[in-house]
Amino acid sequence: MNVIDSYLDTLFSPYPDTARLREARRELRAMMEDQQQGLLADGLTESQAVGRVIAEFGSLEEVAAELGIDAELGRSSTATAASTPSAPVLGTDRARAYVQAVRRTQWLLATAVPLFVLCAVPLLLLIAATPDAQGDPAGWAVASGIAAVLVLVTAGVLLLVARDALMKDFADIEEGEFTLTAEVRGHAQRVEREHRRTSTLSGAVAIGLWILCALPTLLFAFLVRANDLTVLYGVGLTLAMVALGLAVMIRGTWAESAAGTLLQERDEDSPEHSSSPGIRAIAAVYWPVVVAAYLAWSFLSGDWHLSWVLWPVAGVLYAGLSGLAVALRRDEDDPRPRARRA
Numbered sequence: 001m002n003v004i005d006s007y008l009d010t011l012f013s014p015y016p017d018t019a020r021l022r023e024a025r026r027e028l029r030a031m032m033e034d035q036q037q038g039l040l041a042d043g044l045t046e047s048q049a050v051g052r053v054i055a056e057f058g059s060l061e062e063v064a065a066e067l068g069i070d071a072e073l074g075r076s077s078t079a080t081a082a083s084t085p086s087a088p089v090l091g092t093d094r095a096r097a098y099v100q101a102v103r104r105t106q107w108l109l110a111t112a113v114p115l116f117v118l119c120a121v122p123l124l125l126l127i128a129a130t131p132d133a134q135g136d137p138a139g140w141a142v143a144s145g146i147a148a149v150l151v152l153v154t155a156g157v158l159l160l161v162a163r164d165a166l167m168k169d170f171a172d173i174e175e176g177e178f179t180l181t182a183e184v185r186g187h188a189q190r191v192e193r194e195h196r197r198t199s200t201l202s203g204a205v206a207i208g209l210w211i212l213c214a215l216p217t218l219l220f221a222f223l224v225r226a227n228d229l230t231v232l233y234g235v236g237l238t239l240a241m242v243a244l245g246l247a248v249m250i251r252g253t254w255a256e257s258a259a260g261t262l263l264q265e266r267d268e269d270s271p272e273h274s275s276s277p278g279i280r281a282i283a284a285v286y287w288p289v290v291v292a293a294y295l296a297w298s299f300l301s302g303d304w305h306l307s308w309v310l311w312p313v314a315g316v317l318y319a320g321l322s323g324l325a326v327a328l329r330r331d332e333d334d335p336r337p338r339a340r341r342a
Contacts, residue, residue: 003050004032024067027182034186038193067182090178095187095262098170102258108163110251114243115156120291120311121236122148128232136302137229149291176264188262195255202252209245213238217312235311242315290314 012025032053039049123145130138172178192199220234290310298307 004029004036004053007054008032020069024069027067031182031186035189038189041193042196087177087179088172089181090173090184090262092181092183092187094173095184098173098262099187099191099255099258101167101170102261103254105163105166106251106254106257108159108166110247112156112159112163113250114247115152115159116287117239117243117246119149119152119156120294121239122152124232124236124239128229128236131229146295174261176261180262180264184262188259191255192259199253199256202248205252206245206249209241209248213241213245214312216241239311286318287314 008025008029011028012021015021035053035056036046036049039052040046044052123142126141126145126148127137130141167174216234216237217231218234220231224230294307294310297303297310301307
């Protein structure tokens with residue numbers, strides 16, 4: 001711990017040796033040591049762990065609010081009053097209550113999101129099971145399938161509404177409207193570290209399912225004759241594998257999600273949370289537009305044996321949208337100046 005001690009000595013050397021600052025130094029050292037032990041448990045070398053810990057905590061001014069030493073660092077009351085009022089401090093007990101609430105309600109989210117993916121499966125299966133001599137699906141099958149779509153979407157929405165109601169008392173936490181303290185930071189990091197193995201395993205299983213999900217559609221497409229609606233069984237299996245991956249991922253990463261919220265981290269790699277308003281707008285309407293396009297194409301042309309292609313294409317395009325969101329965020333985070341063209 002000599003490197004961390006030297007780092008802390010450098011941080012606190014410009015300030016007077018008061019009892020409050022000595023206490024803050026002990027708190028910060030405990031936090032850094034705890035974080036280092038977690039990184040060592042993850043397989044990092046000691047030098048790598050120390051470097052990452054120091055990089056994460058940064059300067060003393062960045063953690064002054066968490067340690068409660070703003071006044072000791074010489075920040076005048078006039079400057080504080082002139083600045084934007086700080087958010088209320090989040091207590092450790094309330095942070096623990098939030099973590100437990102996320103754990104209790106995560107199954108609602110892990111059920112609702114897959115339902116939105118599965119909503120088209122009954123329609124696809126009924127269409128595939130009831131073709132007539134010309135290859136067109138039965139009218140009652142299409143009507144029943146559309147009804148099933150609406151029922152599953154309604155169920156998913158109700159589950160999300162129920163979860164929002166249960167998490168209403170923690171709306172300020174989920175919006176990031178709080179001041180993070182050293183104790184809450186430490187608690188969040190412990191929660192994330194204790195459940196990291198489960199989160200990693202869940203992510204691996206989900207990614208495996210998403211990689212393999214194209215197989216059913218491809219196999220049915222190659223094994224059945226042209227214009228055969230049987231290929232829709234493969235599309236249904238593909239969507240089921242995607243939904244299962246989402247359920248596993250969401251349920252297994254509850255601790256990572258709760259810790260990320262407490263640490264005020266946002267997943268801007270996803271299109272829904274992109275810093276670009278355009279990306280967010282596209283992500284908000286993307287899948288409803290895909291469903292509408294699929295139904296319009298199928299009903300207006302009667303090409304049910306061809307319109308299924310829209311689903312894998314839409315999935316690939318959405319992956320491209322996610323990649324664009326990541327690229328834009330990294331471009332914004334890049335501090336290097338750009339050369340001007342002559």
